[in-house]
Amino acid sequence: MIIAFALATAVLFGSGAYLLLKRDLVRMVAGIMLISQAAVLTIIASSLNRGQAVIHVGPDDDPSDPLPQALALTALVIGLATVALLLAMVHRVVVVFRTSEQDALAATEAEVEARLERKRQADREEVEGVEGAKEDDAEAIEHEELGRVR
Amino acid sequence: MPWAPSLDLHLSFRLDGLGAIYGLLATGIGALVFAYGTRYMTLHLEHERRGAVERWRFWPWMLLFAMAMVGLATAQDLVLVFVFFDLTAVCSYYLIGFDRSDSKARTSAVMALLVTVVSAVAMLIGAVLLYAAYGTFAIPELIERVGPSETTTVAAALIAVAALAKSAQVPLHFWLPRAMAAPTPVSAYLHSAAMVAAGVLVIGRVHRLLERSELVMTGLLVIGALSIVVGGVLALRRDRLKQVLAYSTISQYGYMVLLYGMGSSTSNGAAAFYVMAHAVAKSALFMTAGAVTMATGEDRLSKLGGLGRRMPVLAVASAVAAASLAALPLTIGFFKDELFFAAAWEEGSVTTVLAVVAAALTLAYIGRFWVTLFLGAEKGQVTERSVVMVAPVAFLAAVTVVGGLVTEPFARLAASGGEVTAGRPVEVDPGYHLELSPENLMAIAAWTLGGLLLAAPRLTTVLSRTLARAGDLFGPRRGYEAMLHGLDRASAGVHGLEVRDLRSSIAAVLVPAGLLVGLAFAATPTDGAFALGHVSGADWVILPLLGLITVVTLVIARSRSRLAIALALSVVGFALAAVYALIGAPDVALVAVMVETMLALVFVAALARLPQEEPDEDRGSVVRRKRRRRDVVAGSIAGLAAFVTVWGFLSKPAAESVSDDHIRLAPEAHGGDVVTAIVADFRGLDTLVEITVLLVAVIGVATLMRRGKTW
Numbered sequence: 001m002i003i004a005f006a007l008a009t010a011v012l013f014g015s016g017a018y019l020l021l022k023r024d025l026v027r028m029v030a031g032i033m034l035i036s037q038a039a040v041l042t043i044i045a046s047s048l049n050r051g052q053a054v055i056h057v058g059p060d061d062d063p064s065d066p067l068p069q070a071l072a073l074t075a076l077v078i079g080l081a082t083v084a085l086l087l088a089m090v091h092r093v094v095v096v097f098r099t100s101e102q103d104a105l106a107a108t109e110a111e112v113e114a115r116l117e118r119k120r121q122a123d124r125e126e127v128e129g130v131e132g133a134k135e136d137d138a139e140a141i142e143h144e145e146l147g148r149v150r
Numbered sequence: 151m152p153w154a155p156s157l158d159l160h161l162s163f164r165l166d167g168l169g170a171i172y173g174l175l176a177t178g179i180g181a182l183v184f185a186y187g188t189r190y191m192t193l194h195l196e197h198e199r200r201g202a203v204e205r206w207r208f209w210p211w212m213l214l215f216a217m218a219m220v221g222l223a224t225a226q227d228l229v230l231v232f233v234f235f236d237l238t239a240v241c242s243y244y245l246i247g248f249d250r251s252d253s254k255a256r257t258s259a260v261m262a263l264l265v266t267v268v269s270a271v272a273m274l275i276g277a278v279l280l281y282a283a284y285g286t287f288a289i290p291e292l293i294e295r296v297g298p299s300e301t302t303t304v305a306a307a308l309i310a311v312a313a314l315a316k317s318a319q320v321p322l323h324f325w326l327p328r329a330m331a332a333p334t335p336v337s338a339y340l341h342s343a344a345m346v347a348a349g350v351l352v353i354g355r356v357h358r359l360l361e362r363s364e365l366v367m368t369g370l371l372v373i374g375a376l377s378i379v380v381g382g383v384l385a386l387r388r389d390r391l392k393q394v395l396a397y398s399t400i401s402q403y404g405y406m407v408l409l410y411g412m413g414s415s416t417s418n419g420a421a422a423f424y425v426m427a428h429a430v431a432k433s434a435l436f437m438t439a440g441a442v443t444m445a446t447g448e449d450r451l452s453k454l455g456g457l458g459r460r461m462p463v464l465a466v467a468s469a470v471a472a473a474s475l476a477a478l479p480l481t482i483g484f485f486k487d488e489l490f491f492a493a494a495w496e497e498g499s500v501t502t503v504l505a506v507v508a509a510a511l512t513l514a515y516i517g518r519f520w521v522t523l524f525l526g527a528e529k530g531q532v533t534e535r536s537v538v539m540v541a542p543v544a545f546l547a548a549v550t551v552v553g554g555l556v557t558e559p560f561a562r563l564a565a566s567g568g569e570v571t572a573g574r575p576v577e578v579d580p581g582y583h584l585e586l587s588p589e590n591l592m593a594i595a596a597w598t599l600g601g602l603l604l605a606a607p608r609l610t611t612v613l614s615r616t617l618a619r620a621g622d623l624f625g626p627r628r629g630y631e632a633m634l635h636g637l638d639r640a641s642a643g644v645h646g647l648e649v650r651d652l653r654s655s656i657a658a659v660l661v662p663a664g665l666l667v668g669l670a671f672a673a674t675p676t677d678g679a680f681a682l683g684h685v686s687g688a689d690w691v692i693l694p695l696l697g698l699i700t701v702v703t704l705v706i707a708r709s710r711s712r713l714a715i716a717l718a719l720s721v722v723g724f725a726l727a728a729v730y731a732l733i734g735a736p737d738v739a740l741v742a743v744m745v746e747t748m749l750a751l752v753f754v755a756a757l758a759r760l761p762q763e764e765p766d767e768d769r770g771s772v773v774r775r776k777r778r779r780r781d782v783v784a785g786s787i788a789g790l791a792a793f794v795t796v797w798g799f800l801s802k803p804a805a806e807s808v809s810d811d812h813i814r815l816a817p818e819a820h821g822g823d824v825v826t827a828i829v830a831d832f833r834g835l836d837t838l839v840e841i842t843v844l845l846v847a848v849i850g851v852a853t854l855m856r857r858g859k860t861w
Contacts, residue, residue, distance in 0.1 A: 001692070002683030006797035008696040012722075014789020015707040020656050021781040026760065030706060030715050033749070037726060042796055044730060044738065048803050050688075053736045054824040057813055063824070064734035067809045070828035072730075072738045074840050080745045081847035087756045088854035094760050102653065 005045035012038035025090045025100040029083060036079035043072045158281070162288060163224040167566025171422055172223035172351050175343040175429045180216040182542040186437050187212070187335035189538040193444050194333055198249065208248060212339070215241040219344045223351060228277035228287045231355070232270060235316065235348060239266045242345050246332040258328040261630070265325040269315035276308030293358045293573065303363040309356055310366050317349030317403045320376040324627040326400060330392040334440030337392060341399045342433035350406045350425060357410060357418065357571045367413055374408030375504055377401060380617065382511030386518070387614035389450045391439040394519050395432065398475070398512070402428050405490060405508065412497045419568030419578040420489035426560055427474065427486035427553070434471035434546035438464060441539040442523065446530040451519070456528035464540050465524040470547035472520040476513040476600070477593065482553030482560060485580035491589040506596045513600025514610065557581065657784045664791035671794050681801040688732045699725045712757055720750040737825045
């Protein structure tokens with residue numbers, strides 16, 4: 001059984017990793033779902049004992065290991081929250097950028113970055129220009145003052 | 151006093167001879183510099199047209215600087231030494247970069263910080279090496295325990311590197327002349343009593359560790375000698391006032407490093423004496439330079455001259471300081487060279503010659519400095535006079551002369567400092583001996599040679615220019631700059647690889663992680679580590695379910711349609727829920743069914759809102775096919791690593807767990823279902839946090855779905 005669980009986990013994780021590498025955002029979400037399934041399965045598989053449900057355990061019963069179950073519950077719920085958030089984000093991205101392909105997104109991002117950088121550069125030049133003018137003024141005033149002292 | 155007992159760190163301070171010398175310098179010269187600075191900073195800020203409030207960006211750092219120096223002087227623990235060492239570096243960064251609108255000041259500050267802090271890390275490594283070998287960071291105990299060994303040599307060399315970089319010794323000297331971008335009080339302090347002195351202080355403090363290694367001592371000798379010559383020759387022809395003094399500092403600290411490198415008790419005492427004499431003279435000279443620059447608005451020797459008549463007090467005071475640096479009689483400086491000559495004579499003929507050349511160079515450059523500044527034709531306008539800025543110089547000059555007549559207190563301080571360094575009583579006995587002793591002969595030779603150098607400006611010009619040009623071409627500063635640029639490029643490259651493309655950053659995590667896991671498994675013995683496990687009862691149903699999951703998962707990976715992916719995902723989810731139910735985990739199974747139902751609905755709903763066209767990835771160009779092959783390889787490596795890991799740890803179950811306690815205690819928690827009791831009671835806090843996470847996610851989803859009104 002151990003090797004069966006290990007194999008299933010490995011396939012889940014490997015496929016998840018493969019999907020994560022795709023350029024389609026929806027497939028990336030699917031990849032994350034698979035990976036979290038692999039995690040839950042691993043936790044459950046690590047039960048020390050597999051037997052009856054651990055409800056009203058009597059002295060002669062052979063109950064399952066309850067701790068991994070509790071942990072798996074937590075993992076499942078957190079997984080749900082993560083995936084919901086991810087899907088909402090993907091949805092938002094698609095609405096704003098009209099694409100769910102990473103390459104296209106990266107291209108848009110680079111474009112925006114370049115535009116921002118140009119803007120910043122322009123701002124900087126403007127500021128420096130003003131400062132330079134101020135310095136020139138200051139020097140002129142200094143010369144005048146010196147002249148008067150002399 | 152214990153500081154971090156778990157790391158065996160102690161706050162141990164002791165005011166011994168060495169601590170007293172450096173503590174006195176830091177506080178005494180500090181007080182003068184502070185007095186000088188009150189006037190200087192006001193003028194400086196006026197010149198720079200900055201508000202007077204800016205001085206609060208200055209004084210706190212100066213104060214911290216002084217405190218760090220006193221702490222360093224008295225610290226008896228290598229880690230503590232390191233902390234104060236770095237503290238002085240950080241302070242110096244802010245002080246050098248005080249004129250932050252000046253890009254030169256900023257680069258100089260960064261350079262000073264990088265050179266000294268990076269090399270200070272070498273000291274930390276050295277300290278840790280010693281700790282690993284001898285089990286203590288305390289310097290006195292280390293000195294007793296450490297014997298000559300390879301570890302000692304490496305650790306000593308590392309500590310020495312840090313100290314030498316701090317003391318601006320060749321080849322890590324290039325930061326110091328640049329650091330002249332700082333306001334003058336900072337330079338005066340940094341050169342005489344703080345920062346640069348810290349390096350020599352550390353050498354003096356751990357000298358008996360360094361002594362254990364012949365190699366390190368030889369290294370000190372060589373580096374000290376190199377620094378004397380390079381600093382001295384470069385100082386000969388500098389034009390800016392503070393540059394002359396900066397190169398002079400490199401050369402002067404070279405003397406001290408050389409003295410420590412000799413390692414005899416005479417030379418240790420001489421080094422301690424030298425620190426004091428140099429600090430007094432150098433801080434006075436720096437303050438002279440600052441006063442002159444403030445008075446005339448010029449900072450170049452070529453544009454200044456004949457100031458002697460217009461600033462007589464300053465001229466006399468700085469003449470005394472210069473004479474002290476050049477070791478003329480009647481000043482305390484005479485004895486520093488007397489002791490230096492004595493130690494050099496004791497050591498051998500090479501050091502004797504070197505000592506004479508060094509003293510001659512000193513006389514030549516400092517003579518040129520003073521003569522050009524105060525004698526000759528009048529150049530430059532004196533517009534600003536300040537008593538506060540001249541008084542400290544005059545006071546230091548007075549100290550110099552008193553020290554030249556009454557050497558007793560200085561000698562005693564130096565002796566106690568040398569005793570700490572050498573670990574045995576040291577005799578420091580300076581005095582005027584009117585006889586043909588080797589020291590006197592050497593002094594006369596040095597003066598003659600220095601006078602000749604002073605009289606032959608053309609020769610010195612050629613010499614100094616050649617060395618400066620060679621330094622520009624092949625100097626260590628180039629290496630530093632190349633390294634900085636290289637790092638910058640590497641960082642940009644890594645950034646491009648890591649951040650710009652999400653795919654490659656994921657692959658960059660997955661593949662190395664998988665390979666590392668594989669390596670770890672290859673390295674550990676695996677005999678009997680893996681078990682197949684046995685199959686019984688309900689397991690026969692679970693096996694085909696797991697098979698189904700495997701197949702469907704592979705389908706998901708290959709599928710082209712998003713809807714198919716969504717549906718297949720819920721198949722996997724429900725199959726897993728069935729597995730959980732069969733294993734005896736009804737709670738998990740129920741929750742899994744709920745979660746899967748919700749996810750399936752959400753997923754399909756999301757798909758409905760996404761654009762219809764399917765991205766045609768993996769079809770078409772060769773590049774895409776290649777990428778796909780790469781992805782498959784990465785995924786397989788990740789899967790294999792997961793397989794080995796999971797199999798490995800499932801094969802070795804823990805002997806016992808808290809589960810039995812949980813089962814036993816569940817009735818007390820008023821729970822029939824043990825899992826519920828665990829979630830709601832035993833691990834209640836976990837659940838609370840989990841609910842918080844869920845809430846945050848819900849808020850996120852709601853905001854995102856509200857057509858991004860918060861964006």
